[in-house]
Every structure is written in structure tokens, then in C-alpha cells.
Amino acid sequence: MSYKNFPMVPRVIFGRGSFNQINDVLAPKRSSIHAPFIFLIDDVFKNNAWLTSRINLSYDDRIIFVSSKEEPKTTQVDELVEDIILKSKERPSGIIGIGGGSLLDLSKAVALLITNEGEAHDYQGWDLVKNAAIYHVGIPTISGTGAEVSRTTILTGPKLKLGINSDFTPFDQVLLDPELAKDVPKDQWFYTGMDCYVHCVESLNGTYLNEFSKTYGEKSFDLCKEIFLDGDLSEEESQDKLMMASWHGGMSIAYSQVGVAHAMSYGLSFLLGVKHGIGNCLVFDHLEEFYPEGVAIFKQMKAKHSIELPTGICAKLTDEQFDTMIRVALSLEPLWENAIGENWKETITPEKLKGIYKKI
Known part of the structure; x- marks a missing residue:
């Protein structure tokens, strides 16, 4: 019998207030001053300095606020990837997803599509991804989806709602700070x-x-x-x-x-x-x-x-x-x-x- 050899998230920080360590976690992962960190953040935090003020943007780093009102779509992934590649001098140092399951799934998909040619819907299914994603970090602000730990990223495509299920999907780093879930309705x-x-x-x-x-x-x-x-x-x-x-x-x-x-x-x-x-x-x-x-x-x-x-x-x-x-x-x-x-x-x-x- 052949057993599946699944990857797990290799590094995890857990604790109230641990989000304060985000800059220290990312610093060693910067590949050059021209290789930005891209923060994909749920737009409910757009005017929330309590969260965003703790992120130190350097060089060409960007925050992109993304609406989570709708489930993530393959076309949305493609648009984000194109925007990130066109506006970055070098391949980004990493993608950091901050939000609920939709934002975490979107971030995993973007990290994969930066290193894999074609469109997101090409990879909906099981084990279709050929190349490892760029460094990607998941920071949930609501608990329950399991997106922070899973090897899939659920996307609505032109024909199906189906995950990109891949050994390359899981985050390289997850930061679990329960305080970030304090204002969930x-x-x-x-x-x-x-x-x-x-x-x-x-x-x-x-x-x-x-x-x-x-x-x-x-x-x-x-x-x-x-x-x-x-x-x-x-x-x-x-x-x-x-x-x-x-x-x-x-x-x-x-x-x-x-x-x-x-x-x-x-x-x-x-x-x-x-x-x-x-x-x-x-x-x-x-x-x-x-x-x-x-x-x-x-x-x-x-x-x-x-x-x-x-x-x-x-x-x-x-x-x-x-x-x-x-x-x-x-x-x-x-x-x-x-x-x-x-x-x-x-x-x-x-x-x-x-x-x-x-x-x-």
C-alpha cells in the first residue's frame, strides 16, 4: 500500500499579541530591496490602524486591500498576480494573507500563480501544480475555516468551484493571534x-x-x-x-x-x-x-x-x-x-x- 506524504505548515507562532512579531518574522525572508512583500488584507481593516500600523512597509512593499464579500474567484487571482508582477521590479519576497478563509485561500493561490504559468483555473483539481510557490504567510483574523493549515485553496472558476489541491499550497509560516478575532460579528x-x-x-x-x-x-x-x-x-x-x-x-x-x-x-x-x-x-x-x-x-x-x-x-x-x-x-x-x-x-x-x- 502506498501512503500519501502530505506537507504540513513548517513554522507556527501562537499567542495573544503575537502579530506584533510580524516584522521580525519577515525580515530574514527579504530576498532583495527590489523584491517586495505583498500584504493581501481583508478590506474590513482598511481604516483599522490597530492592525495596519503594526506592519512596517519598507522599500517597495505594498498593502492591497481585498473585499471578502464574495468567495474568491480564479479571475480575481489572475488579476492580482498580473498587478503584482507588473508593479514589482523583482519577484516578490513573499505574499502575506491577513483575513478570513477567503483571504487566506486567495493568498495561497496568488503565491502559487506567481511561479506557475497560465491561469488559476488551469490548476483547479488535485496535484496539477508543477512549481513551488513563493514564500507565503497566513494570518487568520477569524477562526474556523482551517484555511491556515490546509493544502487546498478553494476558488470559484468559470465552470466549477474547486480547490487548487497541491503539496505546494500550504503556508510556509502561520501566525495565530486570537486577539485578531476580537471584532468578528x-x-x-x-x-x-x-x-x-x-x-x-x-x-x-x-x-x-x-x-x-x-x-x-x-x-x-x-x-x-x-x-x-x-x-x-x-x-x-x-x-x-x-x-x-x-x-x-x-x-x-x-x-x-x-x-x-x-x-x-x-x-x-x-x-x-x-x-x-x-x-x-x-x-x-x-x-x-x-x-x-x-x-x-x-x-x-x-x-x-x-x-x-x-x-x-x-x-x-x-x-x-x-x-x-x-x-x-x-x-x-x-x-x-x-x-x-x-x-x-x-x-x-x-x-x-x-x-x-x-x-x-
Whole structure:
């Protein structure tokens, strides 16, 4: 049997206030005075000196503020790469992504496309990237997606929503500062946290499960229950634990896979632009058949935090639109194989998926 040899993030800093070390971390990585560091930062921090004032720009370094209102697109990656290459005298010393999962995924993709010819959509799939990315750093400002640790970067392309899954994708350095998540709105905190929770449920109930994935998945699952169900945690404790749950949840799927909720949420996102976290929640709410215990706990968490999911999202869709979502969902074959097994096509039919989508 041949075992997969997955890369991990080689260097990690964790701690409240650790963002203050960003300049010391980057300094040894500068390749020349003409090779800038490019900071891709969620534009919610555009007028937030509390964060940006701690970044010391030198020489030709740039901050590019990027909106995370929509899921990252392959065309957005291509535009950023072209802009960075045209405005840099030399290949950049590194890409630093600061924000939620969308910004982290965008940063990983940009770092890859600077060293690989063609367009981002050419690399959507598994192990299509030929050259190592330039140095890239991930700094999450919201916890749950696992994007800080994963070997994929989820992008919406012209035909599919699909990750660039590659050994060259993971960050070279991650900086985990729970203080950066202090101003996250409650709904967003819940939806992104549930992305982490769903990672764990899908990993722990999947056919790809192994002790490596199980160890990380169980820890993340327990942390999610502590944060969203059991606990009388302080705000700081909750931030610290969710950042660790996100890391462990991301690790739990590194050596296995996600499942039904993620596959179907990609369809929602591709057609309707539904954000990933809420998309997972919208689908997972109707997946008792696949994850009975996980869905029951999810509904308890939802009630505890007074979260009401939107309804009628798919009420007015045409058959053609349903077919588009189903096509995108079914294209994610490793997710279905993990969720159901090798013979998943015998039970997962377009009609079955359409029935679930109609409930949303």
C-alpha cells in the first residue's frame, strides 16, 4: 500500500499579541530591496490602524486591500498576480494573507500563480501544480475555516468551484493571534465556527478515517462542543480555543476528506454566491440521513446562540439552475467517496441532491 506524504505548515507562532512579531518574522525572508512583500488584507481593516500600523512597509512593499464579500474567484487571482508582477521590479519576497478563509485561500493561490504559468483555473483539481510557490504567510483574523493549515485553496472558476489541491499550497509560516478575532460579528463567528464543526463531523464519519485524522478531529470536535454548546467561557478563552479548533479541524481533513455538506455547499456557492460557512450550515441542517448525531448537536448549537438560518434560498430556482448546482456538487468525487464509500454513485443521484436542495 502506498501512503500519501502530505506537507504540513513548517513554522507556527501562537499567542495573544503575537502579530506584533510580524516584522521580525519577515525580515530574514527579504530576498532583495527590489523584491517586495505583498500584504493581501481583508478590506474590513482598511481604516483599522490597530492592525495596519503594526506592519512596517519598507522599500517597495505594498498593502492591497481585498473585499471578502464574495468567495474568491480564479479571475480575481489572475488579476492580482498580473498587478503584482507588473508593479514589482523583482519577484516578490513573499505574499502575506491577513483575513478570513477567503483571504487566506486567495493568498495561497496568488503565491502559487506567481511561479506557475497560465491561469488559476488551469490548476483547479488535485496535484496539477508543477512549481513551488513563493514564500507565503497566513494570518487568520477569524477562526474556523482551517484555511491556515490546509493544502487546498478553494476558488470559484468559470465552470466549477474547486480547490487548487497541491503539496505546494500550504503556508510556509502561520501566525495565530486570537486577539485578531476580537471584532468578528456574532453571526459570522457562528457560521465560520460551524465550518470547523462540519469538518470534524465529516472527517470522523468518513470512509477515509484513520487514526491521524481521528486524533485531530476528535480534539477539534470536543473544542467546538465546549465553545458552542457547553461552556461558560470568557471571550478570550473562546477565541483561543476556536483558533485551536480551526487548526485541528483543518488537520483532521488533511489526511482524510470532507463530505456531503461541503460538496453540496460548493454548488450553492457557485450558483448563488452563498458564503462557504453559511452554505455549510444551510446544507448540514438537512443531512440527518448522513450525520444524525452531528446534525442533532448542530441544531442544539443553533438554538443556544439564537441563530436563524435563511429560508427559501432555492425556492424560485429553475430546473436548469438546480442542474448546475448538482453538477458542481457531483464533480467533487473524493468528498462523496469519503462520505459514502467507493460505490457512492449507486445512491447519490441527481434526484436525491435536488430533493435536499429544495428544502433549503
